[in-house]
Amino acid sequence: MHIAFQPKFYRGGTMTHQTRRTALKKIGATIAATCASFSLPVPAQLFASDNSKKLIRLGVIADLHGGLAVDAETRLDAFLEAMKEIEIDALVQLGDFAFPNLKHQMFADKFNAAHENKIHVIGNHEFDFKLTREDCFKAWGIESAYYRRDLDSLRLIVLDGNETGSPTQSGYPSFIGDKQKDWLEAELKAADRPVLILSHQPLAGPSAIQNATEIQELFTSYREKILLCLNGHSHVDSLLQVDGVNYLHINSASYYWVGGETRMTYYNNPLFTTLTIDPEKALVTVEASSSSWKGVSPTDIGYFDRDNASSETIVVPAIRGREVNIQKNEVQTKPFIKEPGNSKTNRSLKVMTWNIWGRLNQDPRYTIDEETARKRTIDIIRQSGADIIAMIETYGSAADIANALNFHHYTPSAGANLCIFSRYPLTDIEPLAGLSSFSFIAATVNLPDGQKVRVYDIWLTSGGRHVVEVKNKELSDRDFCAGDDLRFDQLQKFLAHDDFQMRIAHSADTPVIVAGDFNCVSHLDHTRGTRHSKLNQARILPIKVSRAMHKAGFSDTYRQSNPDILEPTLGHTWTTVGMGYQYVSGQGFVPVKKNPEPEYRDPYARIDYIYSMGSRLEAIHSTVITHHPSQSERSFPEFPSDHAAVLTEFRIRKL
Structure with missing residues (x-):
């Protein structure tokens, strides 16, 4: 056996070696993260x-x-x-x-x-x-x-x-x-x-x-x-x-x-x-x-x-x-970017999901007025560069938002909960037979080069165990997970729907995106690796809803792009409301003092998601938006919703 250099190592000793050295090259490009x-x-x-x-x-x-x-x-x-x-x-x-x-x-x-x-x-x-x-x-x-x-x-x-x-x-x-x-x-x-x-x-x-x-x-x-x-x-x-x-x-x-x-x-x-x-x-x-x-x-x-x-x-x-x-x-x-292989890629697609908090919540007791809220909502979407938005709690705002952005849009009715907005034309917007349009809608986005993307906008019930209980230390992990049964039942019916099954069968050609407010946490955020966290991640939760999406073959684009579960990359989307407010069932956020502090200090969990499937669609970056472009940090009530927006940038492989 030939060994060029054989240093001695000691359990209790020191070994110092002066190495040959010149000016070292700097690693890679600047990391944007x-x-x-x-x-x-x-x-x-x-x-x-x-x-x-x-x-x-x-x-x-x-x-x-x-x-x-x-x-x-x-x-x-x-x-x-x-x-x-x-x-x-x-x-x-x-x-x-x-x-x-x-x-x-x-x-x-x-x-x-x-x-x-x-x-x-x-x-x-x-x-x-x-x-x-x-x-x-x-x-x-x-x-x-x-x-x-x-x-x-x-x-x-x-x-x-x-x-x-x-x-x-x-x-x-x-x-x-x-x-x-x-x-x-x-x-x-x-x-x-x-x-x-x-x-x-x-x-x-x-x-x-x-x-x-x-x-x-x-x-x-x-x-x-x-x-x-x-x-x-x-x-x-x-x-x-x-x-x-x-x-x-x-x-x-x-x-x-x-x-x-x-x-x-x-x-x-x-x-x-x-x-x-x-x-x-x-x-x-x-x-x-x-x-x-x-x-x-x-x-x-x-x-x-x-x-x-x-x-x-x-x-x-x-x-x-x-x-x-x-x-x-x-x-x-640095977010993970897959190698393109032999495929040429020159198109990106930005997808947003956002619960804008019903009629932009004009109640002045604990938020900004309706007109200001609508303007800020439009500003945030425009500033993000989103090409597609899966919106929740749209209630009467769809036409105004679409006109301001000059976007195509589909919503079941003028006052409906869900709306899909798109920079590009929408087709295949037939109702999903047997499913409530309050919770599930779909449309196909037609990109300029002929590529199509199927988009599902969904809202799962907030009934059952509310996400605020993630902070309840007296509640067992098992009981907390059981509180998602209603949402799981809803999702199972959607996943089994004929239209959805047909679309995922052809996802290699037409990628599929499922985005919306799931009203529950993800099993990816509550693992043995997070059990020492003090940021509501200490529970180990085999959440059936997120596991069902994973089992169906979908990627959670935010967590895929942000695998390190650290404080700013937790991706908590609810709530943007600060310490001066308390969530009361049936009343929403109620100020606990006359002049509540507009600070984002105590978010509960990540409950809004963008899932994707299809080899032509690659998530290259995903982020959570928590403040208006005019602000440097998260704040409330200046931010127009109790939910943060999620924005994922995809790379589209050419046909």
Whole structure:
């Protein structure tokens, strides 16, 4: 076995290596994204200006699965070739790299020969076929399963999450034992520079180690020193925050595991990334890497419909571009944009859904007057650039809004609840026989190039368990979910409708959009990954309504574009009403004092959605609109509705 450079690692020791360095290239394009703020103290001595604190760049790959993935060696070659073109300071593999035996030694040899600095993390599959840590030490040229490594002004702490915890735990061991935990605490306490934590198993979120809560509490105590916690294992692209510490899941280089006869759903191109760390600014930049599904996707085979499906339901063949800035207290995530493949794409389509709060709510007791509300509603739509609007609680405003925008529109009657507005001509607007037009309408949008898009505008009842109960700590998760039965029954009738079934059968040619006010939260927003959140996300809720849409093959475009469930990307759409108001059944929002504060402080949940289906339609960005263009922030009663608007921009593939 030939290894170009064989550093020594110590559980309790330090290893410092001055790397060759020139001015580093900046990563990618400027990231346009949403920001997430959190309160976090940063000690000046760790991040003070110092000319010796240079940018550090790491090449990172996770879950290659050499020996299991059929083309793993080709994927590794692509990663190493790409890293030759970049000035990097170390190579990092985050575990499940390759079986550490003679048959698969070429994986380690290629990796180790590619750079003088390499960081190895042991994954659970390194123990397959009765292989051991000692086999990893021998194959990779390391001396410990957990260790620290200094690269100039950055400290890397590598953890081993493969220790045994509870004797009743099933599957692979997934634990950090007391000895390693004590070592970790001592390392964090002594750290005199920013720290990057590396592990294979997640330390937060679904599939986290068995004692994740203990480790998170430890990290919270030293969060002023931790730039980021980086892991593999989950084969997803996800970022979570727990008490001010960021936990980033790096996607697999090869595939997403679905089990069954299919076993793996492969990515066309290998996924890997580079991290650029600026220790002086406490900034970590993650370069984007995207691919597409090679053959079928997990959704194509109905993976998420299974009872044993992973709770990670935002699964994409990508690593999103991100910036994690500790000094500025923000995280920026670049929306996922699918590779166009061989298709030419040159048209975008913006779709909005908005409940405008019935007759624009002219009651002056707790909102603006009708004329001002209507003007602001039109301003917001015009400013958004929306091409299609699925509107709810339109009640008598349809004609005025359509005339002001010079849009086509369809509504069942002059005073109807629902209305579809479109910049382009509408056809196929026949009523949906057997369904109430108060809750369901449809129309086909005819784009200039001949492409058609079928749009359904829907409203599900607010009866049953009201969404405000999401805050009721005395109500069990099970009882809260049961309160959505009326909405689920409504939706089931819609999903089974002949027109709808016919349209989704032809969605490959004519994409389908379902948008509106669903009056319930989504299972995507209430998972094990959000259970520590203090923003109404702590419940774990298998909501039947959103799961039914997912099972039918639809994508939740907002959550797909904003997978990191952070405060500003929660996408809460109800309510825009601030702390000075109280929701009273039958009365709406009633001021609790004479001059209520017009502040958006306490939103309940995300209940308005834009779902899409069809390969010609790709969601590239989605946002929530909560204020008038003349305002810089969310406010009420200046905003004309109790619901925020949702706006998704799609890319249309040419026919």
